[in-house]
Amino acid sequence: MGTESFTRAIDAERVLAQIDREALARDCLDFVGVRSETGQEQDGAAFLAGLLRESGWDVALDEAAPGRPNVMVHLPGSGGGPSLLLNGHVDTIPIGKSWPPRRDDAWIWGRGAEDMKGGLVAMVHAVRAIERAGVRLRGDVWLTGVIGHETPAGKKEGPRRLIERLREGRPRADAILIVEGPCAIWRASLGSAVFTLTLDAARLPVHTLKVPYRDNPVRALRPLLEALDELDSRLAARPAHPLAGADQLNVGIVAAGDYPNRLPVRVQVTGTRRWGPGRTADAVRAELADLGERVARAHGLSSAVTLEAAREPFETPSGHPLVRALRDAAERVGGAPPDEIGLPLVGDANLYVNALGIPTVYYGPAYDTAHSDAERVSIDRLVHVARVYALTALSYCGPLHRHQPG
Numbered sequence: 592m593g594t595e596s597f598t599r600a601i602d603a604e605r606v607l608a609q610i611d612r613e614a615l616a617r618d619c620l621d622f623v624g625v626r627s628e629t630g631q632e633q634d635g636a637a638f639l640a641g642l643l644r645e646s647g648w649d650v651a652l653d654e655a656a657p658g659r660p661n662v663m664v665h666l667p668g669s670g671g672g673p674s675l676l677l678n679g680h681v682d683t684i685p686i687g688k689s690w691p692p693r694r695d696d697a698w699i700w701g702r703g704a705e706d707m708k709g710g711l712v713a714m715v716h717a718v719r720a721i722e723r724a725g726v727r728l729r730g731d732v733w734l735t736g737v738i739g740h741e742t743p744a745g746k747k748e749g750p751r752r753l754i755e756r757l758r759e760g761r762p763r764a765d766a767i768l769i770v771e772g773p774c775a776i777w778r779a780s781l782g783s784a785v786f787t788l789t790l791d792a793a794r795l796p797v798h799t800l801k802v803p804y805r806d807n808p809v810r811a812l813r814p815l816l817e818a819l820d821e822l823d824s825r826l827a828a829r830p831a832h833p834l835a836g837a838d839q840l841n842v843g844i845v846a847a848g849d850y851p852n853r854l855p856v857r858v859q860v861t862g863t864r865r866w867g868p869g870r871t872a873d874a875v876r877a878e879l880a881d882l883g884e885r886v887a888r889a890h891g892l893s894s895a896v897t898l899e900a901a902r903e904p905f906e907t908p909s910g911h912p913l914v915r916a917l918r919d920a921a922e923r924v925g926g927a928p929p930d931e932i933g934l935p936l937v938g939d940a941n942l943y944v945n946a947l948g949i950p951t952v953y954y955g956p957a958y959d960t961a962h963s964d965a966e967r968v969s970i971d972r973l974v975h976v977a978r979v980y981a982l983t984a985l986s987y988c989g990p991l992h993r994h995q996p997g
């Protein structure tokens with residue numbers, strides 16, 4: 592072992608020794624006990640700010656919406672290393688009928704435990720451990736908590752404000768690690784959009800006595816759904832993304848007409864389309880527009896397609912330095928190489944990567960109980976991810992050694 596790697600190993604052990612299971616569990620339970628439903632994140636943001644201030648760090652509150660601040664801490668490195676932004680969302684879906692906050696030996700229970708107060712607490716403890724071990728990083732570390740993540744109540748106000756700030760250069764980040772999700776390196780997601788295909792007849796909604804059924808515009812619904820069947824088969828035949836899987840198409844709403852004996856003059860199909868890296872929202876829209884146009888023409892109708900909430904896919908390469916740092920850290924902490932995964936699910940990484948071109952990955956304690964009433968997070972997993980985040984920052988940002996051995 593060379594002097595440098597020997598020093599790194601010592602640093603790593605000193606840092607890991609600073610991570611305290613009891614304190615992590617206590618802070619996570621306390622955080623889960625604070626309401627921060629989407630739209631009313633004030634108390635959650637205040638809790639996170641307080642937790643960060645316990646380390647003596649300067650906390651910036653940045654109102655992403657009136658009274659709803661993002662929380663941000665900047666820890667300057669000594670210079671010369673890449674800067675890492677750690678990120679999570681402070682809001683939770685409505686508490687609803689979820690189990691009240693409590694803990695036992697193994698678990699923290701309650702809304703937000705897994706999604707994602709556990710990850711945020713682990714992030715704070717990880718960086719605190721580096722400081723307490725007396726290790727100075729070369730690159731900067733930014734710790735950020737955003738509001739307005741959970742849709743539909745959230746309109747991504749927090750992530751969008753953070754994107755504005757990143758564009759302005761404060762924070763300045765070479766890579767982003769989002770501290771939620773499965774306990775694996777999640778580095779690709781499909782894109783997604785809600786699509787609506789509309790076919791319109793150039794006639795009035797008159798009494799159906801005046802129009803024979805064979806001329807009823809509603810009959811375009813069958814060929815429209817058949818055309819979607821064909822598209823679905825074509826998508827299934829395309830090569831699937833190795834991590835995020837195949838393109839997907841599904842339908843949630845079919846609508847036509849509003850009265851038993853009045854002519855329906857509009858036929859509408861609304862659904863979700865998901866697509867892999869390499870394809871774009873524009874291409875997806877064009878494909879659907881084409882399909883609608885063909886059916887409309889055959890039935891003397893006009894067609895239109897709209898895409899809402901479109902998010903482009905993202906993929907961060909396996910060889911990116913942050914992915915490598917995470918892989919090494921997770922293997923060292925967990926004893927085996929971590930899985931590298933992709934999901935059809937769209938998250939904030941889709942926004943950060945596509946708006947800014949900043950490579951982004953997720954690594955979280957688990958994604959098993961999020962949004963369920965039995966939401967919980969394993970305390971061992973919190974310790975695991977805190978250790979992984981600490982070692983990742985240490986190797987990605989580069990440690991500076993105060994005391995060179997020998």
Ligand SMILES: [Zn+2]
Pocket residue numbers: 680706707771
């Ligand atoms: Zn989440």
